[in-house]
Amino acid sequence: EVEWCAGEGISRTLGVCGVLRQTWSRRRGRQSEVALRCPCTQRNAHRGMHHMPSPRILALVTLLILLPLAALSSPSSPSDEEKPLEKLFLSVPSAAGARETLKDITGYDHLAGTEGCRKAALYVRNKLASALAAPGAGVVVEMHTPEVLLQYPVERSVSMVAPEIWEAPLTEDIVDSDTTSDTPWRNLTFNAYSANGNVTAEVVYANYGRPDDFEALEGLGVTVKGKVVMVRYGRGFRGLKVMNAERRGAAAVIIYSDPADDGFTQGKVYPDGPWRPRTGVQRGSAQFASLCAGDVARIYSKASALDLCGYATEDLVPKIPVLPMSWGDAEPILRRLGGADAPGGFQGGLDFPYKLGPGPSVVRVMVESTMKARAIWNVCAVVPGKHYGTEDDRMVLLGNHRDAWVFGASDPNSGTSAMIEVAKGIGRLLRKGWRPHRTMKICSWDGEEYGLLGSTAWGETYEEELRAKAVSYFNMDVAVAGTELVVGASPSLEKLVREAAASLTDPVSGKPLLEAWGGLIRTLGTGSDYTVFLDRIGIPSVDLAFKPQGSNSSYGLYHSVYDSFSWMERVGDPAFEYHALAARLWGLLAIRAAGRSVVEVHPPTVAGRLALYLEELQELRAGRGVCEGHCFEI
Numbered sequence: 029e030v031e032w033c034a035g036e037g038i039s040r041t042l043g044v045c046g047v048l049r050q051t052w053s054r055r056r057g058r059q060s061e062v063a064l065r066c067p068c069t070q071r072n073a074h075r076g077m078h079h080m081p082s083p084r085i086l087a088l089v090t091l092l093i094l095l096p097l098a099a100l101s102s103p104s105s106p107s108d109e110e111k112p113l114e115k116l117f118l119s120v121p122s123a124a125g126a127r128e129t130l131k132d133i134t135g136y137d138h139l140a141g142t143e144g145c146r147k148a149a150l151y152v153r154n155k156l157a158s159a160l161a162a163p164g165a166g167v168v169v170e171m172h173t174p175e176v177l178l179q180y181p182v183e184r185s186v187s188m189v190a191p192e193i194w195e196a197p198l199t200e201d202i203v204d205s206d207t208t209s210d211t212p213w214r215n216l217t218f219n220a221y222s223a224n225g226n227v228t229a230e231v232v233y234a235n236y237g238r239p240d241d242f243e244a245l246e247g248l249g250v251t252v253k254g255k256v257v258m259v260r261y262g263r264g265f266r267g268l269k270v271m272n273a274e275r276r277g278a279a280a281v282i283i284y285s286d287p288a289d290d291g292f293t294q295g296k297v298y299p300d301g302p303w304r305p306r307t308g309v310q311r312g313s314a315q316f317a318s319l320c321a322g323d324v325a326r327i328y329s330k331a332s333a334l335d336l337c338g339y340a341t342e343d344l345v346p347k348i349p350v351l352p353m354s355w356g357d358a359e360p361i362l363r364r365l366g367g368a369d370a371p372g373g374f375q376g377g378l379d380f381p382y383k384l385g386p387g388p389s390v391v392r393v394m395v396e397s398t399m400k401a402r403a404i405w406n407v408c409a410v411v412p413g414k415h416y417g418t419e420d421d422r423m424v425l426l427g428n429h430r431d432a433w434v435f436g437a438s439d440p441n442s443g444t445s446a447m448i449e450v451a452k453g454i455g456r457l458l459r460k461g462w463r464p465h466r467t468m469k470i471c472s473w474d475g476e477e478y479g480l481l482g483s484t485a486w487g488e489t490y491e492e493e494l495r496a497k498a499v500s501y502f503n504m505d506v507a508v509a510g511t512e513l514v515v516g517a518s519p520s521l522e523k524l525v526r527e528a529a530a531s532l533t534d535p536v537s538g539k540p541l542l543e544a545w546g547g548l549i550r551t552l553g554t555g556s557d558y559t560v561f562l563d564r565i566g567i568p569s570v571d572l573a574f575k576p577q578g579s580n581s582s583y584g585l586y587h588s589v590y591d592s593f594s595w596m597e598r599v600g601d602p603a604f605e606y607h608a609l610a611a612r613l614w615g616l617l618a619i620r621a622a623g624r625s626v627v628e629v630h631p632p633t634v635a636g637r638l639a640l641y642l643e644e645l646q647e648l649r650a651g652r653g654v655c656e657g658h659c660f661e662i
Contacts, residue, residue: 117612120452121450133151134208140404155451156470160455169408177325177401187392191364198353198357201307209592213589217309217311218352223395224395229255231257233258236260258283259283261283274346283350283351284355290304291303307357314350315344319339365384369381410467422466426447427472427558428473437596438585446610457619466621471486480559487561499567509574514572515570516550517549517552519633532609
């Protein structure tokens with residue numbers, strides 16, 4: 029059969045990551061270098077720039093690749109054979125089933141490498157095995173247990189020593205109506221992979237910690253060298269905030285949640301609403317995952333991070349102390365800052381004019397943690413396809429991570445509960461005699477929160493097989509944190525996503541999901557478990573989530589102790605109807621990708637996206653895109 033000619037990854041087929049280091053500017057009539065490290069050639073990241081073929085050669089290569097795709101065809105709607113199968117599948121995922129799974133798995137904390145996460149792995153393994161059980165189907169559920177480097181807090185503190193004496197509680201308050209909020213983890217907020225240390229210094233406020241924010245400080249004569257830098261969450265990955273501060277000589281970094289981004293300025297706070305309360309803290313990894321995702325020590329691999337990514341292990345984690353804070357803890361420090369007035373874009377949501385410092389606020393930041401090599405537990409159910417075990421076999425992958433920063437009702441276990449509902453639906457088809465054309469692997473990853481550890485280890489371990497056989501990866505991380513569908517996808521899968529959405533109904537509006545959603549598909553970068561499959565191996569990928577309507581930030585309880593079953597049942601998705609919808613969408617994509625003998629790759633979409641990417645690279649170089657002129661830096 030002829031399948032997925034470009035679906036194996038436009039980056040792999042065209043060598044985009046190898047050659048699009050220079051691009052052609054028709055407006056300027058010349059070539060110009062693109063200062064952008066390409067993540068999907070991590071192993072070659074340290075090798076300098078490559079020259080791009082002339083535009084004529086690129087156009088010819090593109091044409092030769094896309095012409096065969098025009099011959100591929102599949103119905104834009106289900107065939108007569110598919111309709112009864114899809115109807116049967118769609119009848120299975122239920123709100124009640126999703127609720128039951130979510131209540132079970134959020135009943136205990138399950139950070140990566142802990143006994144709770146091992147317990148959750150066994151729970152998911154048993155649920156998948158039960159859901160997919162079918163005589164003669166040959167389903168197996170496998171455990172993959174790589175050893176990785178994990179960090180856990182021992183002691184940490186932040187205290188103001190001038191102009192007043194004060195110590196931050198660094199704790200999340202118990203909410204009476206949220207029974208799981210009374211947990212030891214509410215007193216153990218931390219940023220993973222922080223350096224240990226004890227620093228006393230003046231404070232400088234650096235807004236979101238982006239390169240342009242530090243440039244603004246420098247333009248005003250404010251230096252961060254030797255200072256404790258306070259930055260707020262949002263507008264970028266926390267590891268980049270730390271890296272930007274560290275490179276400019278900061279002595280320590282505090283990352284706090286400002287109410288302007290996910291707190292009371294957005295609406296009612298938990299438990300009365302979905303936004304972050306006064307003591308809510310966003311935990312998270314401070315690893316420099318943008319340089320090299322996965323275990324920084326690569327304990328499970330013969331290859332080191334230096335071999336794979338061009339960076340030594342010690343260059344992938346902070347060398348300075350880092351701690352997260354609630355806005356309630358950050359307020360006394362920010363309120364006592366002096367110095368220049370903060371520029372307009374620096375002003376947050378607290379009721380006083382923000383200042384930049386340095387001082388007169390002087391704080392002591394102390395971090396003591398322990399680093400341990402521990403096993404993590406990936407769980408993968410294998411549903412054999414018609415060519416399983418032969419060279420002709422191909423694979424469709426589904427994945428969701430299971431580990432959480434404490435309970436993880438939205439992130440990630442709304443996705444876990446949706447995955448179990450998908451498995452139930454596929455199991456129903458298997459028991460009716462259906463077999464997928466391609467092998468399906470349904471995987472529950474561990475260690476995502478620390479830096480995509482589990483999925484990266486699995487992808488690197490089976491890289492050769494995945495390069496040869498995997499045709500698509502469908503990811504759900506935060507499956508449900510609101511009602512607005514947000515999709516990122518490889519160009520070759522966009523049409524498949526829109527067609528699947530057109531087959532479903534949005535429960536609130538009653539409109540077709542495609543209409544309620546609008547069909548906007550974002551470019552995938554990094555940030556969840558699709559990273560190793562898309563950026564390293566070149567497998568076309570999709571990431572799906574239902575998020576708060578119109579929100580430019582994460583949901584308000586992200587990575588806090590309040591991301592609990594109580595939050596989901598009270599505020600997030602009380603009827604669990606979006607959990608069921610997420611499962612139907614995810615599963616429909618999977619069974620169409622795995623079940624059809626030929627899956628259409630839409631050449632105009634691929635070609636159009638390639639042209640758009642070239643234009644975006646030029647904008648990045650010119651400083652008008654997400655890099656804002658600092659592509660080398662990130």
